[in-house]
Amino acid sequence: MRWMWIDRVVELVPRERLVAIKHVSLAEEHLHDHFPAVGSRPAMPIMPACFIVEGMAQSAGILVGHAEGFREKVVLAKVSKAELHAEAVPGDTLRYTATIEQFSDAGASCRGVVERIDPREPAQAAEIGQIDLMFSHLDQNLGGMTFPEHNFVFSESFRTLLRTSGIEMPTTA
Amino acid sequence: MDRDEVFGKVREVLVDALAVDDDEVTPEATLIGDLGAESIDILDISFKLEQAFDFKIAQGELFPEGVTQDPEFVQEGKLTDKGLATLKEKLPHFDFSKLEADRSVQRVASIFTVEALVNFCEQKLQTA
Numbered sequence A: 001m002r003w004m005w006i007d008r009v010v011e012l013v014p015r016e017r018l019v020a021i022k023h024v025s026l027a028e029e030h031l032h033d034h035f036p037a038v039g040s041r042p043a044m045p046i047m048p049a050c051f052i053v054e055g056m057a058q059s060a061g062i063l064v065g066h067a068e069g070f071r072e073k074v075v076l077a078k079v080s081k082a083e084l085h086a087e088a089v090p091g092d093t094l095r096y097t098a099t100i101e102q103f104s105d106a107g108a109s110c111r112g113v114v115e116r117i118d119p120r121e122p123a124q125a126a127e128i129g130q131i132d133l134m135f136s137h138l139d140q141n142l143g144g145m146t147f148p149e150h151n152f153v154f155s156e157s158f159r160t161l162l163r164t165s166g167i168e169m170p171t172t173a
Numbered sequence B: 001m002d003r004d005e006v007f008g009k010v011r012e013v014l015v016d017a018l019a020v021d022d023d024e025v026t027p028e029a030t031l032i033g034d035l036g037a038e039s040i041d042i043l044d045i046s047f048k049l050e051q052a053f054d055f056k057i058a059q060g061e062l063f064p065e066g067v068t069q070d071p072e073f074v075q076e077g078k079l080t081d082k083g084l085a086t087l088k089e090k091l092p093h094f095d096f097s098k099l100e101a102d103r104s105v106q107r108v109a110s111i112f113t114v115e116a117l118v119n120f121c122e123q124k125l126q127t128a
Helices: A049-067 A156-164 B002-019 B038-053 B081-090 B097-101 B103-110 B114-127
Strands: A008-013 A017-023 A075-086 A093-103 A107-116 A125-137
Touching: A008 A049, A017 A049, A017 A107, A049 A075, A049 A093, A049 A107, A049 A156, A049 B081, A075 A107, A075 B097, A093 A125, A093 A156, A093 B038, A107 B002, A107 B038, B002 B038, B038 B114, B081 B097, B097 B103
Parallel strands: none
Antiparallel strands: A008 A017, A017 A093, A075 A125, A093 A107, A107 A125
């Protein structure tokens, strides 16, 4: 399994906003364990909330990374708020809208809105939660530690996602 | 804006950033010891103070980085004269009396109180 929790970036306004989508699929292994049938209770495949948080973190992380041409190692440092009011199930599409609230040399704070799109009503997206995150620019907050020069945060999988979403990634990153 | 108003806003910021109760945010409470702040929270608090007071805070202005790792400033676990002088110069909003009595590097966090944060904001507002 690849640790990618968004399928495509559909909108990017540099240093401001990024919108990404994630299709929830019954082909995903973990949905068969979350939750399996027990006794007379049938299986209930539900997207784990932690992966929704990860999806938002990847969306917002790309937005923050893009702001400095992916030169900074952008790591999730704090989940300031995470509220989800509804579940996402196979067939649903999740839409993550990440907005930069504040940005500095040391890091950034982002506001995130999670919407769910039911395939039976594709025109109606329902807001199901809010996830606010803090990111740290790792090399600016070393605290006496050293890290590899290579930007290990934005891996090949991220590069592929950006390319297939039509977003140019600087060759120097 | 008077000091009570500044304190009220600082308290709101800390309650939000650190998920603490209103009554835990007393002037003498230390951010790291009493209120459980971690290093990333300092950045979060900086961002929230900027929004609350509409001023900009440069990196290291609120709480300097690297001083306690620098061998010129810390020797055998204690702040040197130069280390203490540097902190005083960079942090005019802090009360250094506790540190002067005991220069252990672990004590540095103990001067980072809510009151110091209120002083910092007041000084920033005056120079803005």
